[in-house]
Every structure is written in structure tokens, then in C-alpha cells.
Amino acid sequence: MTDLVIQARDGNRPAFEQLIECYQGDIYRLIYYRIRTRMDAEDLTQDVFVRAFRSIARIREPLKFRSWLFRIAVNRVNDYLRKKRVRSIFKSSDEGADVQPVATDFQDPPEALEQVLKEDFWRLVERISKKLSKMEREVFMLRFLDNLNINEIAQILKKSESTVKTHLYRALAKFKKERGLRQFLQEDLT
Amino acid sequence: MNIHSPDEPHLGEDHILQAVIDDSDLSTLQQQHLAECSRCQSHRERLENELTHLGQLAERYAPGPLRRINVADDKARSPLSIRRFAVSAAAVAAVIIVVWATFLVRSQQQGGIGNLAQDMVEAERLMTEVNVLVENALPQVYLDIVGETNLNTDEDFIDFLIPTYEGVPRISALAKKGSILC
Numbered sequence: 001m002t003d004l005v006i007q008a009r010d011g012n013r014p015a016f017e018q019l020i021e022c023y024q025g026d027i028y029r030l031i032y033y034r035i036r037t038r039m040d041a042e043d044l045t046q047d048v049f050v051r052a053f054r055s056i057a058r059i060r061e062p063l064k065f066r067s068w069l070f071r072i073a074v075n076r077v078n079d080y081l082r083k084k085r086v087r088s089i090f091k092s093s094d095e096g097a098d099v100q101p102v103a104t105d106f107q108d109p110p111e112a113l114e115q116v117l118k119e120d121f122w123r124l125v126e127r128i129s130k131k132l133s134k135m136e137r138e139v140f141m142l143r144f145l146d147n148l149n150i151n152e153i154a155q156i157l158k159k160s161e162s163t164v165k166t167h168l169y170r171a172l173a174k175f176k177k178e179r180g181l182r183q184f185l186q187e188d189l190t
Numbered sequence: 191m192n193i194h195s196p197d198e199p200h201l202g203e204d205h206i207l208q209a210v211i212d213d214s215d216l217s218t219l220q221q222q223h224l225a226e227c228s229r230c231q232s233h234r235e236r237l238e239n240e241l242t243h244l245g246q247l248a249e250r251y252a253p254g255p256l257r258r259i260n261v262a263d264d265k266a267r268s269p270l271s272i273r274r275f276a277v278s279a280a281a282v283a284a285v286i287i288v289v290w291a292t293f294l295v296r297s298q299q300q301g302g303i304g305n306l307a308q309d310m311v312e313a314e315r316l317m318t319e320v321n322v323l324v325e326n327a328l329p330q331v332y333l334d335i336v337g338e339t340n341l342n343t344d345e346d347f348i349d350f351l352i353p354t355y356e357g358v359p360r361i362s363a364l365a366k367k368g369s370i371l372c
Contacts (some may be wrong), residue, residue, distance in 0.1 A: 013261075020259050028255045033248055040248040042257045053261040080212045125248070144241045150212060165211050172207045176237070184238045188247065 005062035016056065020049055023066070026146070027073050033145050034077045036122065044080060048073045065189055067155040070148070076139070092176040117188075131178070132171050139164050140171035201230045209234050210241070 001022070007015035027048055032041040059068060071114055129137050135157075142153045150168075154161045175181070201209070201220060207225055208215050216224065224230050326333060 015259065020261070024255065024259055029249060029252050032252045038253045038255075043253050045255060046257070046259055049259045050261050119249050121247055125244075145245050148243055165215065168211050168324060169204075169207055172237075172359070173204075176207070181244075182240055185243050185247070188213075189239060189243055 001061045001065070005056075005065040007063065009056050009059055011057070016053055019065070023069055024049070027069065030070065030073050030146050031077055033125075034079060039081060040080070044073075044076055048076050051076070064155060067148075067152045070142075070146070070152070071158075073155045074142075077082070121184065124184055125176075128178045128181055129176060131174050133167075135167045136171040136174070139167045140175070143168055200227060201233075206230065206234050206237065210237055 001019075004015045004018050004022075008019055024045065025162060028041055028045045031044045031048075032038065035041055035044070048069070052069055129141075132140060137156065139153055142148045142156065143150070148156070150161050150164055153159075154164045157164065205220055209220075210221060213224065215220060224234065231335075264361060
């Protein structure tokens with residue numbers, strides 16, 4: 001992987017395209033988990049890779065490419081959410097327009113059940129997200145939804161590992177009290 | 191396999207959370223306890239399983255991307271095209287400003303000449319009124335009372351009223367001699 005990064009840094013486009021293949025799914029999901037709109041998540045994913053392509057020549061440590069790419073994605077999501085908040089001040093009527101409806105009427109029962117579970121799951125994730133502070137939410141999602149380790153999270157957020165652990169500890173303490181989500185997870189596990 | 195002594199206290203909630211985040215942050219004794227106590231281990235594993243499953247469900251319930259990423263198709267958003275657009279926009283803005291400023295200055299100049307002409311007309315009218323007042327300071331009503339309305343009578347009428355002396359009109363004689371004759 002490091003070789004690919006070095007080649008891409010040296011202007012090798014096929015190498016960069018291979019990197020896209022490797023990370024497209026991870027970046028898309030990271031964005032989707034935070035904005036919950038497929039179309040916008042696709043647009044932002046495209047934008048993240050375009051930005052990465054433009055500035056990969058400046059990357060100093062190819063080993064840290066993954067966290068560098070995730071940092072671009074996290075920053076891009078934050079920009080998007082900030083702009084969305086500003087827009088919502090002026091326009092509140094289209095709130096929720098992006099939410100995909102639960103079309104259970106014309107679906108087969110197993111698909112309908114899956115759709116209901118999916119809606120429930122994201123509703124519960126949304127509920128716990130609202131109880132976390134911005135940093136707690138970020139470290140919690142990076143750790144347990146995006147499956148990054150503490151060191152990578154520290155690099156992405158440009159914080160020390162102990163700071164990341166502190167926020168993660170607080171987030172976990174709140175997660176433990178969130179009975180709805182935990183019950184959902186336990187029932188799905190059994 | 192619980193080889194842990196029943197008298198020894200189990201790890202508390204906060205230590206379990208610490209262990210989930212990074213068990214190397216626990217003290218040596220706590221790490222040893224965790225390694226030996228099945229109850230604390232299961233407590234930790236339950237929480238870890240829930241969190242792992244949270245990630246798995248998130249991945250399962252996220253719709254997959256339909257579009258392929260293509261950085262080559264993004265020429266429209268390249269910095270060069272953005273720069274060109276900015277330059278073009280600046281040029282158009284400059285032209286608009288120049289045209290607007292020219293129009294504004296011209297309209298102000300025209301307004302100035304118009305005002306000057308109006309001032310001159312008013313001044314002319316005022317001077318005419320002043321001249322009339324110099325000629326006849328009294329209003330017409332008072333002029334009628336004092337009988338000086340026909341001050342513009344011609345010299346023939348004066349000659350009729352006061353005949354000339356030796357053919358010299360009286361008024362002219364007055365002017366020449368500089369003395370009163372009647």
C-alpha cells in the first residue's frame with residue numbers, strides 16, 4: 001500500500017486509482033454515517049478523492065496516507081454540516097426532505113422488516129449522537145463505526161492519544177446508559 | 191476459568207470502560223485481575239461485542255455507493271478553471287463599474303449645468319424686478335393717487351403745457367441755462 005501511495009505521489013494515476021478502489025468504501029461509509037444521505041455522501045466522497053488527488057504530491061509520510069485521507073473526509077463532512085446548519089437558519093421547510101421514506105407497503109415481509117430495523121437502528125444511533133459532545137461523537141464514531149485505532153484517530157483529529165481516550169471514555173460511559181441502542185444490539189446478536 | 195480469589199474486588203465500571211478503550215492504561219494489578227477473572231472478562235467482552243456489532247450493523251444498514259469515483263472527470267472543478275472563472279468575473283465586474291461610474295458622472299454634470307441655467311434665469315428675473323423698482327418705486331395704486339401715472343408723456347405734450355421760449359423747447363432751455371424760468 002505504501003508503494004502505491006509513493007507511486008501516486010509521483011504522479012502515477014493508475015496507482016491513485018488503485019488507492020481509490022481500496023478506500024472508496026471506507027470513505028463513503030464514514031461520510032454516510034455522519035450525513036445519512038446517499039447522494040450527498042457520494043458527492044462528498046468524490047470531492048474527498050479529488051482533493052486528495054490534487055494534494056497527494058505534498059504528502060510527506062506515505063505510511064500515514066490512510067489517516068491523512070480520513071482527515072480530509074472528516075473535515076469535508078464538518079464543512080458540509082456547517083453549511084447545512086447555516087442554510088437551515090434561512091430555510092427550515094425542507095428539513096427532512098433528504099430522509100428516505102420507509103416504503104414498507106409494497107415490499108416483501110423480510111425486506112420490510114429489514115427496512116424497519118434499519119430505520120430503528122439509525123434512529124437509535126442518532127439519539128445517542130445527540131447526547132454526545134462534538135468531540136465525543138467524533139472519536140466514538142471513528143473508533144466503533146469506522147473501526148480506526150486510537151493512534152489513527154489521534155492523527156486524524158490532530159489530538160494527543162490521551163485526549164482521544166478521555167473523550168472516548170466519556171462517550172462509552174454515555175453509551176452504557178443508552179438502553180435502547182444496547183438492547184437493540186443485544187437482540188440482534190442473539 | 192476463574193482463578194481469581196473471591197475476596198478480591200472486581201473491576202468497576204470505569205475500569206471496564208478503560209479496558210475496552212486500552213487495557214494497557216490499567217494498573218498491573220488490574221490487568222492481572224482482568225486476565226484471571228472470568229466475570230470481569232465477560233463483562234468486558236459483552237461491551238466489546240456490542241460495540242463491534244454496532245460497527246457491523248452500521249456497515250450493513252448503509253446503502254452502497256452507486257457512483258464510481260473518477261478524479262479525471264473533475265476538470266470542471268480544477269483550480270485552473272476556478273481561476274479563469276474568477277478572472278472573467280472580475281473583468282465583467284470592472285466593466286460594469288466603469289460604465290456605471292461614467293453614467294453617474296455624466297448625469298451629475300448634466301444636473302450641474304441645468305441648475306446653473308436655472309439660477310441665471312432667476313437672477314435675470316430678479317434684476318428686472320429691481321430695475322422696475324428703481325424706475326417706479328411706488329406701486330401702481332400710489333402712482334395713480336399722486337397723478338404720476340403719465341410720466342412717460344412725450345415732449346409735444348410738455349410743449350403744449352409750457353410753450354417754448356423763442357422757439358427753444360422749454361425743457362431744453364432748462365437744461366441749457368441751468369436755472370428755473372417760471
